[in-house]
Amino acid sequence: MNEALSAETISIAGHGGDEIEAYLARPLDSGVFGSVVVIHHMPGYDSETKEITRKFAAYGYAALLPNLYYRDAPGASPDDAAAVARARGGVPDEQLVGDVAGAAGYLRALPASNGKVGVIGYCSGGRQSFLAACSIQLEAAVDCYGACVVNAPPEGMPLKVKPVVGLAGDLSCPLLGLFGAQDKFPGPDETAELSKVLDDLGKPHEFHTYENAGHAFFAVNRPAYRPEAATDGWQKIWDFYGRYLAS
Amino acid sequence: MCTYLTETIKITGSGKGAEGWFSVSDASVYFDHPVHAMAEHTLNIDFRNPAKGAGARVAVELTAESARELARAIQLTLDSAPPGMVA
Numbered sequence: 001m002n003e004a005l006s007a008e009t010i011s012i013a014g015h016g017g018d019e020i021e022a023y024l025a026r027p028l029d030s031g032v033f034g035s036v037v038v039i040h041h042m043p044g045y046d047s048e049t050k051e052i053t054r055k056f057a058a059y060g061y062a063a064l065l066p067n068l069y070y071r072d073a074p075g076a077s078p079d080d081a082a083a084v085a086r087a088r089g090g091v092p093d094e095q096l097v098g099d100v101a102g103a104a105g106y107l108r109a110l111p112a113s114n115g116k117v118g119v120i121g122y123c124s125g126g127r128q129s130f131l132a133a134c135s136i137q138l139e140a141a142v143d144c145y146g147a148c149v150v151n152a153p154p155e156g157m158p159l160k161v162k163p164v165v166g167l168a169g170d171l172s173c174p175l176l177g178l179f180g181a182q183d184k185f186p187g188p189d190e191t192a193e194l195s196k197v198l199d200d201l202g203k204p205h206e207f208h209t210y211e212n213a214g215h216a217f218f219a220v221n222r223p224a225y226r227p228e229a230a231t232d233g234w235q236k237i238w239d240f241y242g243r244y245l246a247s
Numbered sequence: 248m249c250t251y252l253t254e255t256i257k258i259t260g261s262g263k264g265a266e267g268w269f270s271v272s273d274a275s276v277y278f279d280h281p282v283h284a285m286a287e288h289t290l291n292i293d294f295r296n297p298a299k300g301a302g303a304r305v306a307v308e309l310t311a312e313s314a315r316e317l318a319r320a321i322q323l324t325l326d327s328a329p330p331g332m333v334a
Contacts (some may be wrong), residue, residue, distance in 0.1 A: 032307050050315070073301035079282045080301040083293045086253050087275045123280070215287070229305050 004028040005057035007050075007203060012066065016097020020070040022103060023050050025057035032114040034139075034245030035062040035107035037100050039121030039128050041216075042090075044069055044082035049122075059238060061118075061245065062110055064103045067143045068096065089160055090124075093131055100132040113247045117174070120237070121146060127164065133175065134167035140223055140244035142176045142237060145215050147185035168197050175205040176240040178233045180213035180226070202212045208236055253277040262294045262305035269303050272296050281308035290314035 007025040014020040023045070027033055040049040045067040045120045056063035068091050073081035085091065104117045118140035121129030126146020133141035142155045145148070150165045175198065179191045186194075191207055210217065210229035217226040218233060254276040262271045271294040282291040289308040296303040309317060325333055 012307070030324055041280075043280060046282075076301035079306070080304050082282075083275060083295065083304055084301045085297070086277065087273065087293070087297075089253075101312065222280075222287070224287055 001060060002029065003058040005054060007057065010100050011206050012064070013053050014066060014102040015095045016105065018071060020099060021045070021067040021074070023053055023065040023067075024062070026062045027060050028056050029060065032112050033060055033062055034116040034118065034165065034247065035064070035110070036241065036245070037103040037107065037117065037119045037132070038063055038065040039100065039119065039125035039132070040065060040068060040123050041123035042082065044078040044085070044187050046078040048122050048219065058141045061241065062107055062113065064107055066099045068099060095163075096128050097132055097135040097223065098167070100128075101136045104136065118142070118241055118245045120144065122218060127161065130154045130165045130175065131167065133173055134164065134170045136172065137139045138173045140176070142172050142178065142240065142242055144218060144233070145183055146178060149186065150190045150197070151186070152203050165194060165197055168203060169201055171198070171201075171203045174240070174244055175203070176236060177205065177207035178236060179207065179209045180215055180229065181211045182214035183211050185215065207241070208233070258294070265304050266302070269296055269299055271305070272298065276325060278311070284308040284310070286310055
């Protein structure tokens with residue numbers, strides 16, 4: 001692995017055929033590769049998530065990050081677009097699924113694709129990763145501390161998101177869950193419940209909960225960053241995608 | 248977590264953004280992950296003018312303690328204004 005890659009901004013067809021912006025990173029090695037759709041967190045299509053997208057390419061996967069807020073504010077800076085999307089109530093689940101489906105289709109159509117596409121999401125994107133994997137055919141899904149998969153939002157908090165655990169029977173691929181023991185949303189009880197549901201359904205999954213980590217422990221630019229958990233978490237991702245996405 | 252919890256209100260006034268002053272018509276108030284402040288969650292306010300585009304925004308991210316102090320100071324200041332000056 002020489003970590004050589006190319007990265008660029010492209011347009012893809014998202015939900016409903018809408019043209020949306022996306023960030024594509026590809027390995028420069030010759031040969032075929034697996035692919036990953038990267039779902040950004042609620043703060044948006046930012047530099048840190050683009051860095052994650054490039055990291056997948058450096059490790060031998062084509063990676064595509066759709067700008068989920070593009071419709072709300074085309075051309076705006078990521079934080080301004082996130083502010084508009086928030087004021088409008090966030091990304092509807094149906095639209096998210098359509099955008100991930102569009103991204104997955106784009107990746108599968110790349111000449112060097114091996115036809116296998118995974119998904120990964122962080123924070124709100126963790127829930128959306130699970131949602132996408134229950135809604136379309138994928139080969140591997142990673143949920144990084146996504147809340148509101150099992151539990152409804154706390155009473156009194158007028159969240160628009162709804163639990164999606166009821167879709168678990170339709171989970172189309174193995175699921176890797178990476179969580180922090182100090183996180184409250186999702187807390188260890190919630191992720192344990194999700195694991196039990198998947199066990200009962202016979203859905204392959206593996207969950208890892210890091211003792212000294214809370215929410216957003218992968219975020220290198222935030223105080224929540226926990227190097228030990230993040231480093232091990234990345235290793236778990238390489239191992240997982242290596243089994244299910246690599247050629 | 249991403250709380251999604253957002254209060255949106257209509258406002259009248261002006262703010263100074265990256266390209267100078269502009270009128271503001273909307274405000275979003277939420278407690279969630281900040282973009283820049285070094286805290287896990289902050290009280291964030293976006294003063295916006297959607298008619299002028301997404302970039303017409305003045306944003307602040309405050310710790311919960313700072314936000315409470317700000318709210319107290321705003322209330323105190325308004326309450327202290329001479330009679331008849333504040334509608």
